[in-house]
Amino acid sequence: MRDVAVIGIGLTKFGELWDRSFRELGIEAGLEAIEDSGIAGKDIGALYIGNMSAGRLIAQEHIAPMVSEQVGLTLGNIPATRVEAASASGGLAFRQGFIDVASGLHDIVVVGGAEKMSDVGPEVITETLASGADQEWEAFFGATIPSLFAMMARRHMVEFGTTVEQLAAVAVKNHKHGSLNPKAQFQGEINMDVALKAPFVAEPLRMFDCAPVSDGAAAVVLCALERAKDYTNQPIKISGTGQATDTFALHDRKSLTTMAATKAAAARAFKMAGKKPGDIDVIEVHDSYTIAEIMAIEDLGIVDKGKGGPAVEEGLTALEGEFPVNTSGGLKARGHPHGATGVAQVVEIVAQLKGIADKRQVKDAKVGLTHNIGGTGGTAVVHILEAV
C-alpha cells in the first residue's frame, strides 16, 4: 500500500443553516478544499461522500453524483461514491478515500461529508437518528439514541463513580474550545452551573450533555504521499487507519461502559502507524454525548478505564492539558451534522498539525488522532495523522 497524505481542507460553518441547502454546503466545503490543495479539477480521480440519511432528511438518495456535478466534476465523469455508517459516515468515507489512493487506483481523491438536518422537525430527527440503532430490537420499542447513551452513563456511574459534574465538565471544556473556533455552531462559553441546571434529555443526560442538530459540510483532498510535495510544503500523512464493528444492539454487549469497536479500531490504527496512545499530541473524539467522550478517551487508551471523568475534571484533556481533546469544540460545540463530522475531525487535526489552528492551536502538535463512531458504537473508525 502506498503512503497517503491530506493536502487540502475545507469546512463550512456548522449550525442551523436555514438559508442554505445540502448542495450549497457540499459545494462550499468541496471547493474550499480543492482550492486549499492547489489541485485542478482534472487532477481528481474520485470522490467519496459520507452522509447518514439524506434519504430521510431531504428525500435524496444517490447524493455522490449530485455533489460531483455541483462541484463541476461531471466533465471527467469521475467515480463518486457515498458511504454510510450513521454518525460514522464521514470517518468511513475518509477511510475509503485512503484505501483508494493507497491501492494505486487514483493519485488524488476528494473526500466530503455533509448533512442537512434542520429541514425536518424534532420527531423526524429523533426517529432518523434512532435508525442508526437497532430498529427491530431498540428503536421500535421506543429507545432513542440519547436514551441508550443515558444507560451507558448510568452504568459508568455505577461501575466507576463517574459524576454528573464530570459529564458537565466535558461540555464546559468543549464549549470553551468551540468559542475559539469561528466555524463552530456554538460560539459562547457555558459554566458548570448552566450545564447542571439545563433540562433533562434522557436522565442523567441534560441538554448540554448532548450534541446539537446541525447542518454543515467538510471536505479534504487526499494525495499519494510521493506526489504530495507537488502541491504543498505541509502534507499531513495518514499513518494509520482502523475500523471495527461491535454488536448492533446495546443489550448484546458484554459491557455497557466499553466500546469494543473503539478498542479494536484503535488497536488497528496504532499498529499500522507504529504509535501508542502516549505519542498523540491532539485528539478529536466522538463526543455526541459527554459520556461518549469519557468512554472514548478510556477506550483509546489515553487514560485507564474508569479514569475518564477525573481526567476531564483535572484538565488533562483541555486545550492547555497534556492530551488536548476536541480542540474544535467537538460534536458538542462545533456541531454534529452526522455525515460531515468524521471529515470535520480530520480537518481540525490537519489544521493543528499544520499549525494554523489560530486561537486553539496546540503547541508543537506533530501527531493527531480522530475517533468517529456510528450509532451506539456498532461502528468505530480511528485515524492517526502526522506532520511529515
Added chain:
Amino acid sequence: MRDVAVIGIGLTKFGELWDRSFRELGIEAGLEAIEDSGIAGKDIGALYIGNMSAGRLIAQEHIAPMVSEQVGLTLGNIPATRVEAASASGGLAFRQGFIDVASGLHDIVVVGGAEKMSDVGPEVITETLASGADQEWEAFFGATIPSLFAMMARRHMVEFGTTVEQLAAVAVKNHKHGSLNPKAQFQGEINMDVALKAPFVAEPLRMFDCAPVSDGAAAVVLCALERAKDYTNQPIKISGTGQATDTFALHDRKSLTTMAATKAAAARAFKMAGKKPGDIDVIEVHDSYTIAEIMAIEDLGIVDKGKGGPAVEEGLTALEGEFPVNTSGGLKARGHPHGATGVAQVVEIVAQLKGIADKRQVKDAKVGLTHNIGGTGGTAVVHILEAV
C-alpha cells in the same frame, strides 16, 4: 494493485418475500457465499454492503454492522461498510471490496447487497425510487424514474426508429431467461402479445417494460488471487473495474439516448482488463427498463448506437445468440432488489464462467461483464471477470 478473484457466491430467491426480513435475506446470501468459498469466519477481513434505501424502506440506516453481527462476525470486530448509489449500490459495494483487497489491506472480503422493498406501499416505493433521481429538479415536480426512462425511450424512437416491439422483445427474452433460473422472481415466459397489451406505466413503457419491486440479497467472497487457489480450483478473476458519473438530472445531458457514465465506466474497465467488447462471452446489464438494456448494449459497444433494438429482435443477445445478455433473467425477470442487483449480476457471471449455470449455461464462457447503473445513469459501474 494486487489481482483479486471471486471465490464464493450466494443468492437468495428474489421476489415479494412477505415472510422474510431484511436480516434473514442478508444472512442467507452471506452464509451461502461463505460456505461456497470454503473460508472460515475468522478469515474475513472486511464486509461491504450495497443498499439503496433501508433508511426509507425499513427505517434502518447503519445496516453494515447489523449484517456483520447477524452473520456471526462480531467476534472479530471486522470493519463493515455500507455503500449507496441508488440502484448501483451493489455494483459499487463490489468495487469497494475489490479496491480493499487490491490495496493489500485485507486478503479476504465479503461483499453483500440487499434490499427489502415489499414492506411499504406503492407510493412510498415510487417516492423512494425517485429519491435516486434529482429531488429538487425532477422528483419534486412529479418526475418518477419510469417517466424519466419513458422520455429516453421516446427520444430513442425518434432518433433511431426503435419500436415498441423491440422494447417488448427485451422483456420476452429476459422472461425466457428467467424461466430457466430457479432464483428468479418470475418463473413464467411471456409472449409479445402479452407484453404489448399490458397496461402503461409511463407511455411508451408498459408493465413488462419495467423491472418489478423485489426483495432479495446476494453475496460474494473476494480473495487476493495469489491466495485464491487455497480455497477453490476455479477462482474468477476481476480483470477490470470502471465507475463513472454523469449529470444527475436528465435535462442537463447532451443526449437522452446515450449514458455517458456507462461509456466512461466501460472504457475504464476494458482498459484495465485489456479487453474489447468483442471479447465478452456473457453479459449482465442494467435492464431496469427495456429501453435501458437497449441503451446499455449500445453504450457498452456490443452493438453500434441505434442498433440495440434490431439486435434484440434478431436474437443477438439471446441465450443462444452471439452476445447473450441477462442470462439470469436480468432485473426484468430475476427481479430488482436495488442494493442486491449489482452483486447478483456478479453471482450470475461467476456461475456462467464456472460452468454451473445449468439450463441457462452459455457454452465455453470465459469472459463476462456486469453493468449496473444508479438512478437515470448518474452513476454507472462496469466489471469484467474472467476464468483463470
